[in-house]
Amino acid sequence: MQISTLTLIVLAASAVAFYLGKRRALNLVAGQGGPRSLHSMPGFYGAWTALWAAVPALVVLVSWVFLEPLILRALLVSSLPQDIQSLDPDRLGLLLNDIRNLAQGNIVSGEITAVQQSAADHYRHFISLSRLSMVVVCLALSVLALAFGWSKVSPTLRARNRVESFVKVVLILCSSIAILTTVGIVLSVLFESLRFFDRVSVSEFLLGLTWSPQTAIRADQVGSSGAFGAVPLFTGTLLVSSIAMFVAVPIGLMSAIFLAEYSSPRVRATAKPLLELLAGIPTVVYGFFAALVVAPWLRGLGDSSGVDVASDSALAAGVVMGVMIIPFISSLSDDVINSVPQSLRDGSLALGATRSETVIKVVLPAALPGIVGSVLLAVSRAIGETMIVVMAAGLAANLTANPLQSVTTVTVQIVTLLTGDQEFDSAKTLAAFALGLVLFVGTLGLNIIALYVVRKYREQYD
Amino acid sequence: MKTDKLQQAGNSSVETESKKTKTTVPGPGSKRTVGNIKAADPVMSATDVNVYYGDKQAIRNISLEIGKNEVVAMIGPSGCGKSTFLRCFNRMNDTIEICRVEGDIRLDNEDIYGKDMDVVLLRARVGMVFQKPNPFPKSIYENVAYGPRIHGLTANRTELDEVVQTSLEKAGLWEEVKDRLDQPGTGLSGGQQQRLCIARAIAVSPDVILMDEPCSALDPIATARIEDLIDELRKNYAIAIVTHSMQQAARVSQRTAYFHMGELIEVGATEQVFTNPRTKLTEDYITGRFG
Incomplete structure (x- = not known):
């Protein structure tokens, strides 16, 4: 199942949860003063249940998508013969790339060895297993959390405060993304600059009067002192x-x-x-x-x-x-x-x-x-x-x-x-x-x- | 332009006025002003002044004189046109684009809306103090020196120093600020700021000082000081003051003019207006029945 489909299903479950939560809140107080005796407006109980249905499942989904390649890689490496595992990281990376391409039916560099072929089969197996368990885990989590949120709904539940503080957290996250991006840019520029200043001194860079950035790639090149x-x-x-x-x-x-x-x-x-x-x-x-x-x-x-x-x-x-x-x-x-x-x-x-x-x-x-x-x-x-x-x-x-x-x-x-x-x-x-x-x-x-x-x-x- | 807001303010005050026409009805009988509009020794005289904001008439046929060594208080409910009328005397209404003034206003028998009148010179002779203290964001000294500087009233620094000191003394502020003339005028308290604004107006030695609710943003103690000052200033200047406080009008003024719905209802000696008003409208206002 595609990740987008799974996301849509979780969101649909969330929509259903909204309806269920709202109805439960109204049912609980029917005949005992009506919506007035609820702590929050009925919609907030709906939102509370909907958030339970969607957020945990989506968080797991996202982290799964990010962590999957790392785990798969580790599994793949451990399944390879010992002599290949001990290759230097660059060569190993190239080999893993080939295996991955092979598994996905893409073009591969060079001849395919038996080891690669069996590794690719392994890899394909891992992937399908991973995807299947991801779907099961997410859907189960969504339903369980929905049930948990739904069962928590009661007239005294402070649904509005909970939902509002969640929204506040989301707002904080959004604004910190902007700030963190800036920090990220600064840091990446800073570290590359530090690498530059390993080769050229700060004083030469800031005070030197000649700018001619061509450097020799080969030792015998001329006119490229830099x-x-x-x-x-x-x-x-x-x-x-x-x-x-x-x-x-x-x-x-x-x-x-x-x-x-x-x-x-x-x-x-x-x-x-x-x-x-x-x-x-x-x-x-x-x-x-x-x-x-x-x-x-x-x-x-x-x-x-x-x-x-x-x-x-x-x-x-x-x-x-x-x-x-x-x-x-x-x-x-x-x-x-x-x-x-x-x-x-x-x-x-x-x-x-x-x-x-x-x-x-x-x-x-x-x-x-x-x-x-x-x-x-x-x-x-x-x-x-x-x-x-x-x-x-x-x-x-x-x-x-x-x-x-x-x-x-x-x-x-x-x-x-x-x-x-x-x-x-x-x-x-x-x-x-x-x-x-x-x-x-x-x-x-x-x-x-x-x-x-x-x-x-x-x-x-x- | 910055006048947008003012225009709106003007419009809205006219609007509230026209709304009131429906509720309180001044009646056609009040067209003529009751009492004597003449001053003993007139400096400024307005005759048949009409002011329009766009299509709406804010002032209807008002005539009034401002005399030497006297304080004329203009009172009346909000939106009655007293501030608008006051602003006719130094042509401050010129800054409002949609405002149109008709009628005859004279300063020492010279038509201030005439072709020969330079509005810059007019405003040097007719000073104004505003509702909210508005010192410039400059030093105390520079605030007072502003007028003399732009009009070239002093030849050198010594003379300017003298003018600044005299003006601050007359405004009763000298003792409080003489050691910190170089500090910003905006750092003073509200009452001090208003006295600074009075000193600033005095510094160009005007003939007339117009005051538009000068105490409405001040506390009672600062108000009392300003009122004492107004009484003091009367010796040298003709003063017209718009106020919402009837006690203030009674305390500082010699003559009182009661405005209602853009008309001048009654003018007379302050004592007479407050103790023995001749019109029902004035009596209702003074006794607090409305306004």
């Missing part, structure tokens, strides 16, 4: 991000001021969603725009005025990235400016301040922490942005502050290091994880500062 000084990447990232912020902060902030303070409600109602639409454009589309329109245009402009502009200049990528970030700043700042109490504006206006004086001297200072927070969030977004720079900023790790030259960023290098077929034990590939770690730490720091600033601001008015 240099992992990430400073050019950091400066490139900073250059592109600061160009982006140069574009985004003034435009975003001023459009926020216009929207919040000067526009009529009707203009605001149309303009704000339109501006936020910019945030919905996929970054790869911005990438086209940067690479195919802005960069050639800047280059042409440079040619006609005698300035040497690289065809994949930091300027093109930065400007387009800035346009992409405008809605972040304008939308967040607009919210912040709007949450400055009207009474402050009134107070200023009543003193004879003009609208612009009010905005500059009262509203903006009051909103400043929130604006700083939104800018910091935008910066971390700019630093982490990948697609635009991949398409428009180039790969040359130049250590330069000239926006007309080609630079490369941390994110671009991560992409190039990890695209294509890679061996995961060379310093070149592992460097991507170290870069990822630096990027993560940087943006995390910015986000923490931004959130702190924004929260501090909130305390003032709420």
